[in-house]
Amino acid sequence: MSKNFRLEKGGLVNRNKKISFKFNGKKYFGYEGDTLASALIANGVHLVGRSFKYHRPRGFFGAGVDEPYALVQMNRNDEVDPNVRATEQELFEGLEAKSVNCWPNVEFDIGAINNFLNKFFPAGFYYKTFMWPKSFWYKVYEPIIRKAAGFGSASTKHDKERYEHKYEYCDLLITGSGPAGLASAYAAAKNGAKVILAEDKSRFGGSLLTSEVTIGNQSGQEWAEKIISELKSMPNVIVKNRSQVFGYYDHNMLVMSERISDHLPKTEKYVPKQKLWYIRAKEVIISSGSIERPLVFGNNDTPGVILSSAAKEYLKIYGVLVGKKPLIFTNNDSGYETAIEFKKNGVEPIILDTRKNPNSEIIKEAKDLNINIKFSYVVVAAKGYKKVKSADIAKISDDKKNLSNIENLKCDCICVSGFWTPTIHLASQSGNKSIFNEEIDAFIPNQSKQKETTLGSANGIFTLEETLKTSFQKGNELSKKITNKENKISIPSIVEKKTSKHDKFWCVPLPKGKYYKRFLDFQNDVAVSDIQLALREGYRSIEHVKRYTTLGMATDQGKTSNLNGLQLVSDVENKVVPQVGHTTFRPPYTPISIGAIVGREIGKHSKPTRKSPMHYWHEKNNAVFVDAGVWLRPRYYKQRNENLFEASKREAKNVRQNVGVCDVTTLGKIDIKGPDSAEFLNRVYTNAWLKLPVGKARYGVMLREDGIVMDDGTTTRISENHYHMTTTTAQAANVLSHLEYYLQLVWPELNVNVVSSTEQWAGAAIAGPKSREVLQKLFPDLDVSKEGLPFMGYMEGNLFGVNAKIYRISFSGELAYEVNVESDNGIFMWEKIIEIGKEFNIQPYGTEALSTLRIEMGHVAGSELDGRTIPYDNSLDGLISKKKDFIGKRSLSKSAYVASDRQKIVGVVPLDKKTSIPEGSYIVKDAKAKLPNPKLGHVSASCWSVEYDNPFSLAIIKDGKNMIGQKLFAMSPLKNKTIPVEIVSSHYVDPKGERVRS
Amino acid sequence: MLHIKCPHCGLRSQNEFTYGGDATVKRPELNKEISDQEWDNFVYLRKSPRGNHLELWQHISGCRQWIKVERDTLTHEIFKTFKANEEV
């Protein structure tokens, strides 16, 4: 038989444009408008993969999103894309794809041995077998399972494709462009509503593309084309193909994935590969149609067994025959449409109808065409390994229990139709509790939960006339409510064939002595016998049966298998399906690529990068930057071949000996105004604030209500009712919210306003014994002497024509000042400081030197105020007011917080004065103690003391105040280091704080 | 993603807000003598109801106001929103 399965004419593909592609390394040809699936079938290729568990040969079962078998690995644009459905992948020139799940190749697959051992792979096999011994998991079981399992393999390279996100709002979102979608979109658009119409395929029209109907005086396909082109021309309508609405989330938020470039050989420049649309819709119309159900019989997974609707679609859209000797196996009239289509194209089908004596227009048409129809007949088993070669068929008794007249019939494909299952996923995700409809043996949506309305066959309506009538009406009704406009549309006359009732029968019994596998879930290899076993073993809840057998858990989420699984459970359990209930539908309806979910938020785009106004000066002066929250801060300024350690030591030393300047713009700043500001600060901070004079700053600590330190910083009284608060860089946003919480909710009677002013000010800290001389030269008119501007003093000045605020505060422990100017003047200020400081040997210093300076002074920072410590732990006892109440005070008297051996901050020096102690090390008494070694606490911060030229660390350890002078050990299992240390005071340098006051 | 009606700004997406917990918790008055038990209840203990819940949200990327939201924790349905100082 010829390998060419393409008809001479027909279909919607462009026969003028031939396209070459490769599958499993072999070259084939197709046409523009083909999918990979249709092009392969046209070339007679039906073996495309292997199944998940038994590695049985796999062909094509559907023609679209419901496809459970034909997953391929795509190479496109130098990228690997695993698990692409061949039925959805459009053909393009040079496409390359290969099979998944088979090794060494699809024709000869080692894993297929599982198929012959399948008695050993029953339901729950993995749970039962691999439980013991535990150690075998890592060494034996897991590697084997991992090698054999899984569809396709993901790329380990960085995905260079571009993915985008978009937010959209509309009056009506319509999911699916079949008759229901088109009619409702048209009616709504005519009423002026903002409409989004989404179609997951490349072609609009849904079932209208393949059904033999007349609307007005046009064919269904012509009518669909006309409506779509009119919708596209309307400014209030967005029409999108290749777009799958895959999730219905809360408050009418739906998410749609648009495949913009997947059907092209290359993604164009500045065009994304895929776009994720977040759509907030006022009304949602679910017109997602229905999926044909399989019939279940022996070896029903053999390549060549295919849904009858898919066979029709390959014929009508692609002009491709799935076989030249087709057997149609049906329990309803849909199979006849496929048979008639074969017949019209010169192929002789045979119909097996499970029904005894059905009668309808379409059956009469088939009879008139002299198609061979066998009533009360079933397929018992498909024969053939890699492709259907024949079928055992039999007559079935009226009670559907007994088979007789078993014979073998030559055929090359079996097109099955077990009636239709409405696609209710989106309605179900919306919260709609579906109900079982006896008439169609399937679930349909019930009461709307959000703003969803389900129309057409998704709602169990299978006649075109009824679908169009209700859809025009609903589209009109829903949009009218929103736009207050109505544009009456006359409903065209419709010609369609009347159908007869389907048969409830769907699962062919096994003949005596035969044990064919009858599959329910084709992707996960779940057979009838697996479900029966699970039920025998006591599983009752459908959710448990699902998990135990993996029914419906593959990437197709049971689109074709769900309902048959439920039917089986209800048959065995002697229950009706509604009592069994169905498993929960969860988004996404189809697999969505990780890239699309992440969108543009990758690498540096995942969060904003904030830079100080002096950033470009730092860059020009060889700063090496570090991420500080969302800020970029200079970590050190590299000179010649210096490394981090050498540079930071030089910078810190220069601060201690001469003067340094540090960019402190990133510190959080909050402007506080109002007559009750002092009272408010007094409640927020642990120390007293009512008597702070104007022109003075004070250091403060604020707690959470549970007594844990939230943040620290200085706040300055600028004028009577105006304060300037600083916070740490990391906590700035949290502190603002914290203040707003208390002002708005707890103490609304306080007349205070707070606003962030972090970005309004550029800040420079000038620190070191020579800083006063630099400051004097910057502000020659001001008295910045010890008396004129004492420690914690504040004054305003004029810096060569620029307004400046000067705070005498210090983080480095040296004589120091912070100068703030408006951000736009930041670079002017910075360059002036550098220029004027030159004669005093000023050097810029980065965060590493800053850390060194504060650590050896014992000043706490984020690594000590880590959300686990109270003020006492950080030796901040002096800041806790005994006289007044404040946020978190009540917690400080809890027994654990006042325990005599409570943890406390200490200094740690290695005995050899050489070995640096890794941050995070444990402090332990006995380095050789049995594991787990009881730890006293941990090292929070480490530096190289420039004052003493040896390593120094801070640690928070149990009973810290009584540990000073003890010889202990710092252990870092991570770095595999054990270092003998001595515990000293946390104030290693200048313990009396004389320098800051000098 | 929830759609929250800020009483000051109107309907906005959830990602403009941060969650602030149970809105019915009252902070004990300042300087009031209270037992450890009462204080712990205030600091740590929260109900986790299935259904109606009055909770705080801050419109952090909008007007920065703390607001009260009456929401069903099971269905996410939002029944009503209130300004911070509005009686429920």
Ligand SMILES: [Zn+2]
């Ligand atoms: Zn707001």
